Amino acid sequence: MTSDKSPNVKGLIVVDDDGQVVLQLGAGQDQRLTAMVSDPDWMAEAIERRIVPALLTDVQYVALVTGVQGGRLVLFFDQVTDTVLRFFTQVDFSFDIIDHILSDPYDAMAVIDAKARLAFVSPVHEKFFGLKTGEGVGRNVRDVIQNTRLHHVVRTGVAEVGQIQKMRDSERVVSRHPIKHDGMVVGAIGRVMFKGPQQVEALARRINVLEKEIASYRTERKVSERAEAFLKAIVGQSPAIEAVRDQIRKVAPLDIPVLVQGESGTGKELVAKALHALSPRNKARLVTVNAAALPASLVESELFGYEPGSFTGADSKGRLGKFEQADKGTIFLDEIGDMPLEVQSKLLRVLQDRLVERVGGESPRQVDFRLISATNRDLERSIEQEKFRLDLFYRISPVLIKMPTLAERIEDIPLLLEHFLKDLSDHYDRPIPEVEEAVPDLLMGRAWPGNVRELRHVIERAFVFAENGWLRVADFEHAGHAAPPPRIAAAPAVVTDLADGGSLKDVLGQLERKLIADAMIRFNGNKKKVAEHLGVSRSYLYKKLEEDFEA
Ligand SMILES: Nc1ncnc2c1ncn2[C@@H]1O[C@H](COP(=O)(O)OP(=O)(O)OP(=O)(O)O)[C@@H](O)[C@H]1O
Numbered sequence: 272m273t274s275d276k277s278p279n280v281k282g283l284i285v286v287d288d289d290g291q292v293v294l295q296l297g298a299g300q301d302q303r304l305t306a307m308v309s310d311p312d313w314m315a316e317a318i319e320r321r322i323v324p325a326l327l328t329d330v331q332y333v334a335l336v337t338g339v340q341g342g343r344l345v346l347f348f349d350q351v352t353d354t355v356l357r358f359f360t361q362v363d364f365s366f367d368i369i370d371h372i373l374s375d376p377y378d379a380m381a382v383i384d385a386k387a388r389l390a391f392v393s394p395v396h397e398k399f400f401g402l403k404t405g406e407g408v409g410r411n412v413r414d415v416i417q418n419t420r421l422h423h424v425v426r427t428g429v430a431e432v433g434q435i436q437k438m439r440d441s442e443r444v445v446s447r448h449p450i451k452h453d454g455m456v457v458g459a460i461g462r463v464m465f466k467g468p469q470q471v472e473a474l475a476r477r478i479n480v481l482e483k484e485i486a487s488y489r490t491e492r493k494v495s496e497r498a499e500a501f502l503k504a505i506v507g508q509s510p511a512i513e514a515v516r517d518q519i520r521k522v523a524p525l526d527i528p529v530l531v532q533g534e535s536g537t538g539k540e541l542v543a544k545a546l547h548a549l550s551p552r553n554k555a556r557l558v559t560v561n562a563a564a565l566p567a568s569l570v571e572s573e574l575f576g577y578e579p580g581s582f583t584g585a586d587s588k589g590r591l592g593k594f595e596q597a598d599k600g601t602i603f604l605d606e607i608g609d610m611p612l613e614v615q616s617k618l619l620r621v622l623q624d625r626l627v628e629r630v631g632g633e634s635p636r637q638v639d640f641r642l643i644s645a646t647n648r649d650l651e652r653s654i655e656q657e658k659f660r661l662d663l664f665y666r667i668s669p670v671l672i673k674m675p676t677l678a679e680r681i682e683d684i685p686l687l688l689e690h691f692l693k694d695l696s697d698h699y700d701r702p703i704p705e706v707e708e709a710v711p712d713l714l715m716g717r718a719w720p721g722n723v724r725e726l727r728h729v730i731e732r733a734f735v736f737a738e739n740g741w742l743r744v745a746d747f748e749h750a751g752h753a754a755p756p757p758r759i760a761a762a763p764a765v766v767t768d769l770a771d772g773g774s775l776k777d778v779l780g781q782l783e784r785k786l787i788a789d790a791m792i793r794f795n796g797n798k799k800k801v802a803e804h805l806g807v808s809r810s811y812l813y814k815k816l817e818e819d820f821e822a
Pocket residue numbers: 504505506507533534535536537538539540541542605645646647690723724727
C-alpha cells in the first residue's frame with residue numbers, strides 16, 4: 272500500500288530468543304510498547320495469534336509478530352478502523368481467518384493498488400492463469416487478467432457487481448469493489464462470485480422453485496387457517512359439540528357422502544360449510560340447494576340445468592344446474608327429506624352414474640362432486656311412510672353426523688351468548704354489553720325448541736333493549752322472553768290481543784300475522800330485517816305478506 276492514508280508501519284521492536292529487546296525503531300521506542308513486548312505472557316499470546324492489538328491510552332496499533340533469525344520481529348501498524356481492531360481483538364484466530372480468506376481454493380481473488388498494479392493474486396487464481404506464486408505481483412492488472420475492469424474501478428471508485436467476464440475461454444460472474452481509506456481510493460479487489468452464468472441461472476431457477484414452494488405453503492396455511500375458522504364458527508365446548516367437530520375433522524378429507532341430521536336450528540349448515548372447507552375440494556365451490564324451498568316443478572331444472580329454449584319462461588341462454596356448478600366442489604342438499612319422490616329417483620341416478628342431463632338436453636354430462644345432505648326429519652320414519660326412498664337413503668348416508676339439540680348441550684349457552692353478543696355488536700356497531708349475572712341462568716333454564724337459531728333471536732331482541740352498556744334479565748322481559756315458565760312452551764303474551772275463539776290453525780294464523788305486522792312496523796318495512804328477526808326465510812315472508820297483507 273502506497274498511500275499516506277493506508278495503514279503504515281509506525282515502528283518495530285526486535286527481541287532475541289531470551290526475550291531481551293535488541294532493536295527499537297519509530298513507535299517501537301515508546302517505553303509502554305517496550306514494556307508490553309518484554310512481558311512474556313503478552314509475547315506468548317502474540318506468537319500464538321500473530322496479529323494482536325496493542326492499545327495505548329492515546330494511540331492504537333495492531334502488532335504483527337513474526338519470527339526472524341535469533342528472535343522475533345514485532346511490527347506496529349496504525350490507522351486501523353474500529354471494525355478491524357474489533358476483529359483482531361475479539362477473534363483469537365483472526366490470523367487463521369485471514370489466511371483462509373486469502374488462500375481459499377474456491378475464492379479466486381485479485382487485489383490491485385491505486386495505480387492498477389497487482390498487489391495480490393489468490394492461489395486458485397494464480398493457478399487458473401498459469402502463474403507461479405507471486406509472479407503477477409507488481410504488474411499492471413491488464414497484462415495479467417483478461418478483460419479485467421479493475422483499473423476502471425480504482426479510477427471511478429464505483430463498484431461493479433455481478434458482471435460477466437470472459438477469461439481463458441470461460442465465463443465467470445465477478446464483483447469488483449474499490450477499497451477506500453479516509454474517502455480515498457487506495458486500491459480495488461476483484462472476486463469471482465460464480466463460475467459462469469449457468470451457475471447463476473441454476474441458482475435463479477432454484478430460487479424460483481423455492482419461491483413457488485413458499486407461495487404454495489403460504490396458500491396452504493391460509494386455506495387451513497380459513498378451514499379452522501369454519502370449525503370455530505361452530506361454537507361450543509360441550510362433549511356433544513366436540514364430538515361433532517371430531518367427526519368433521521375425520522370425515523372432511525374423505526370423498527364420501529355425509530348426511531347431517533338434526534332438529535331445525537342446530538347448525539347443520541355450519542357443519543356442511545366446515546366439511547367443505549376442510550376437504551381437498553375447498554378451492555372449488557360449495558353449492559347449497561334448499562330442496563324444501565324448491566317447488567317440485569322447478570327442482571329438476573334447478574338441479575340439472577336446462578338447455579336454451581327448453582321450456583316457456585326459461586332463460587334463453589340456458590342454465591347450469593346446481594350439480595354442474597358444484598363440479599370439482601361440494602353440493603349441499605339441505606332439507607333433503609322434503610324432496611318429492613320423483614326428484615329423489617332422478618337424484619339417485621345422478622349419484623349412481625355421476626352424470627347429469629339438462630332439461631331439454633340430449634347427452635348427459637359427467638360431473639365430479641361430493642355430496643353433503645341435511646335433514647331435520649326422521650328419515651327412517653319417512654322411509655316407513657314411503658316418503659323417502661331407502662336406496663337413496665343408503666346412497667346419501669354412508670356417514671351420518673347427528674347434531675345435538677341445544678337441550679343436549681345446555682352448558683354451551685354462556686359461550687353462545689358471548690359469541691352472539693360479539694356478533695350483534697359488530698352488526699349494529701355498538702359496544703359489547705356487560706352481562707348481568709342472572710342472564711346465562713335465565714337462558715339455560717328455559718326450553719329451546721328452535722335450538723341455537725331461536726337462542727340467537729332471543730338474544731338479539733334483548734340486545735336491542737339493552738341500555739347503558741348492560742344486558743339485563745329485564746331486557747329479556749321487555750322482549751317478551753322471560754315470561755314462559757322454564758322449559759315449557761307457553762303462548763306468548765301477544766295472544767291476549769287476538770280475537771277469541773276459532774280453531775288452533777286460525778289462532779296461529781292470527782298470531783303469525785300480528786308478529787309480522789309488529790316486526791314490519793319496528794323495522795320500518797325492511798323485509799330482510801323482519802325475516803331475520805322472525806327467523807323465517809325471506810321467500811316465506813314475501814308469501815305471507817302477499818297472502819295476508821297485500822291481498
Ligand atoms: N354451534 C353453533 N355455533 C354458532 N352458531 C350456531 C351454532 N349452531 C347454530 N348456529 C347459528 O344458528 C343459526 C341456524 O343454524 P343453521 O342454519 O346452520 O341450522 P340448521 O340446522 O341448518 O337449521 P335448518 O334445519 O332450519 O336449516 C345460524 O345463525 C347459525 O349461525
